[in-house]
Structures are given as C-alpha cells and as structure tokens.
Amino acid sequence: xxxxxxxxxxxxxxxxxxxxxxxxxxxxxxxxxxxxxxxxxxxxxxxxxxxxxxxxxxxxxxxxxxxxxxxxxxxxxxxxxxxxxxxxxxxxxxxxxxxxxxxxxxxxxxxxxxxxxxxxxxxxxxxxxxxxxxxxxxxxxxxxxxxxxxxxxxxxxxxxxxxxxxxxxxxxxxxxxxxxxxxxxxxxxxxxxxxxxxxxxxxxxxxxxxxxxxxxxxxxxxxxxxxxxxxxxxxxxxxxxxxxxxxxxxxxxxxxxxxxxxxxxxxxxxxxxxxxxxxxxxxxxxxxxxxxxxxxxxx
Numbered sequence: 001x002x003x004x005x006x007x008x009x010x011x012x013x014x015x016x017x018x019x020x021x022x023x024x025x026x027x028x029x030x031x032x033x034x035x036x037x038x039x040x041x042x043x044x045x046x047x048x049x050x051x052x053x054x055x056x057x058x059x060x061x062x063x064x065x066x067x068x069x070x071x072x073x074x075x076x077x078x079x080x081x082x083x084x085x086x087x088x089x090x091x092x093x094x095x096x097x098x099x100x101x102x103x104x105x106x107x108x109x110x111x112x113x114x115x116x117x118x119x120x121x122x123x124x125x126x127x128x129x130x131x132x133x134x135x136x137x138x139x140x141x142x143x144x145x146x147x148x149x150x151x152x153x154x155x156x157x158x159x160x161x162x163x164x165x166x167x168x169x170x171x172x173x174x175x176x177x178x179x180x181x182x183x184x185x186x187x188x189x190x191x192x193x194x195x196x197x198x199x200x201x202x203x204x205x206x207x208x209x210x211x212x213x214x215x216x217x218x219x220x221x222x223x224x225x226x227x228x229x230x231x232x233x234x235x236x237x238x239x240x241x242x243x244x245x246x247x248x249x250x251x252x253x254x255x256x257x258x259x260x261x262x263x264x265x266x267x268x269x270x271x272x273x274x275x276x277x278x279x280x281x282x283x284x285x286x287x288x289x290x291x292x293x294x295x296x297x298x299x
Contacts, residue, residue: 074099074111081123081131088145090131092120098133100148112148116141124165124174126188132174134162140176142188157184157198164209168216171236175201175219177210183221185236201239204229205249227252227285233278242279246270252285 075094082089082103089103096116100109116135125131130152134140140155140162160180167174174186183202190197206224212234213220219231219239229248231239251270254263267274273281 075119078120079122081125083125083131083145084128090123090125090145092123092133094119096120096135098123098143100145110148112143115151118161121161121163122165124167126167126169126174132165132167134165134176134178136161138162138178140165140174140186153188153196155186155196155198157186158182164211166210166212168212168236170216173236175210175212175236177207177221179207181205181207183207183210199240201236202243204247223249223252225249225252226287227283230282230284232280232282235278239279242276243273243281246273246281248281248283251283255285 073095074091074097077091077093077099079092080089081092086103088109089101091099091101093099096114096118098112098115098120100111101107102109115133116137116139118136120133120135122134123131124133129145130142131145132140132142138156138158138160140158142152142155144152155174155176158176158178158180159182160178162176162178164177165174166176172187172189174188175183176186177183181203182200184198185201186196186198188196202221204221204223208222208224210219210221212218216236217232217234219234221229221231223229227248231243235242251263251266254266
C-alpha cells in the first residue's frame with residue numbers, strides 16, 4: 001500500500017514480510033537524509049513522493065528583502081539554519097550581517113550588522129543556543145543566540161575564504177573548510193592562551209565544500225574539477241594521519257587523461273587508502289548528463 005496526497009497529507013504505509021510501519025512524507029525525508037532506505041520502487045518514489053511533495057510548496061511570507069536600493073540592505077542570503085528546536089531561523093547574508101527570525105510568526109527578531117568583516121557564508125547551530133558563522137574574512141565566529149551583542153570567540157586558522165561549517169556532536173569537533181584547500185577541526189571545549197587550537201585534517205587543491213552525514217559516519221568533499229571524495233567509516237581523531245600523502249586530484253587527472261599505466265601504478269601505491277577499515281576513500285568521478293551518478297570510480 002503506497003499513497004500520498006500532499007495538500008491533504010495522507011500517511012505513506014510500507015509493508016513487508018517482517019515489518020509494518022507508517023511513514024509520513026516528513027519522516028521519509030528525514031530517514032532518507034540519514035541514509036535509511038525503504039524498499040520502495042524507485043520510479044514510484046520519484047514520481048509520487050518527490051514530485052507531489054515539492055510541487056505543492058510555495059512561499060508563505062518573505063522575511064526582509066535583498067532588493068534594497070541602499071547599502072543598508074543585507075544583500076543576498078547565502079545560507080539558512082534552523083535552531084535544533086525550530087524556534088529560530090538564522091540567515092547568513094552577503095553584506096556582513098546575520099539575521100535572526102521567528103519561523104513560526106515569520107517575524108524578524110534582530111539583525112547583527114557587521115557580524116564579520118566580509119560576507120557571511122554559512123551558519124551552523126551546535127546546540128539550542130550556540131551557533132557558528134564563517135566568512136570571506138577568513139574567520140569563524142561563535143555566537144550565543146541569547147546575547148548577540150558580541151561574539152563569544154573568533155577562530156583564526158584559514159588563509160582564504162571560509163565557506164562551510166560542520167559539527168560532530170559525538171566528538172564535539174567543529175569542522176570548517178575554505179578556499180585555501182584545508183579542512184580544519186576545532187575542539188571548542190578546549191581553549192588555550194587566548195585562542196582555540198585547530199588541526200588540519202585534510203588538504204586538497206580546488207576544494208569547494210565539505211559535509212558530514214547526519215550521524216558523522218561519512219565526510220563528502222567536492223572539488224572544482226568536478227569530482228567528489230567520500231570518506232567512509234569516518235574517524236576524525238585519525239583522519240589527518242590516515243589520509244597523509246593522499247592526492248585525489250592526481251588520481252582524477254590520470255583518470256581523465258586515460259593514462260592507464262600511471263593510474264595502475266597510483267592505485268597500487270595508494271591501495272591502502274581505498275581499502276582501509278576506517279577513513280576509507282572513494283572517488284566519485286563520472287556522472288550522467290541527467291540524473292544520479294551512474295558510475296563510481298573506486299580502486
């Protein structure tokens with residue numbers, strides 16, 4: 001039995017020989033984000049759930065406007081993040097500011113002007129009150145939603161624009177990535193002599209973004225060349241050591257240039273990276289023109 005009607009939301013019911021469960025579209029999206037699959041026919045999944053769920057979505061209200069003729073406007077919104085309990089919505093804005101709104105009433109609560117010295121790229125909540133922002137000013141800032149008059153701390157370690165923030169609740173580590181090609185980890189529970197210590201986990205030329213899966217079991221890293229790197233069975237405590245000497249850009253160049261002999265030598269020399277029990281690397285390098293990735297280049 002498989003039914004959904006998004007404007008009058010019905011329950012999606014999934015049956016199998018061993019289990020019977022009821023699944024709403026919202027829970028389905030959450031389960032899918034966490035990588036928990038259901039034995040639903042792919043064609044029906046895409047045509048019935050995805051199409052109907054997203055086709056009925058429309059804006060209820062616009063909070064603020066980027067189309068302001070003066071420099072007083074916040075400019076483009078680069079990122080949005082809800083607090084864990086959904087009581088706050090924080091926007092990272094082009095013109096150095098962050099905006100805090102109430103998503104239920106659709107009313108703006110406050111705006112922090114000059115939150116950074118350049119555009120604010122990303123917002124990430126760490127718990128109900130603490131969140132982090134990053135910027136093209138090469139810094140990461142920690143904030144308390146209860147008092148936005150000043151930053152809690154400023155983290156300095158990147159040498160170029162900082163574009164992404166992730167947080168591993170299990171380890172308490174903040175993970176940042178920037179256009180300097182570095183992925184850094186910060187233990188925000190340890191503070192040493194007016195600064196937080198950081199560790200460089202990985203470096204890759206052309207790095208664009210990095211993401212953690214919701215359970216922090218995998219890290220996905222994208223590159224300007226058009227490939228992504230997936231690190232399976234992620235262990236942040238040893239990632240810097242486990243990936244030392246690994247250069248996915250070199251592998252990708254050999255793949256694109258079809259230098260099979262050199263590629264075989266590379267695969268032989270660096271085979272441990274692709275077969276390790278933890279921090280095991282996979283490179284996704286071939287994509288179809290339309291749809292999902294059709295081929296994974298795995299050694």
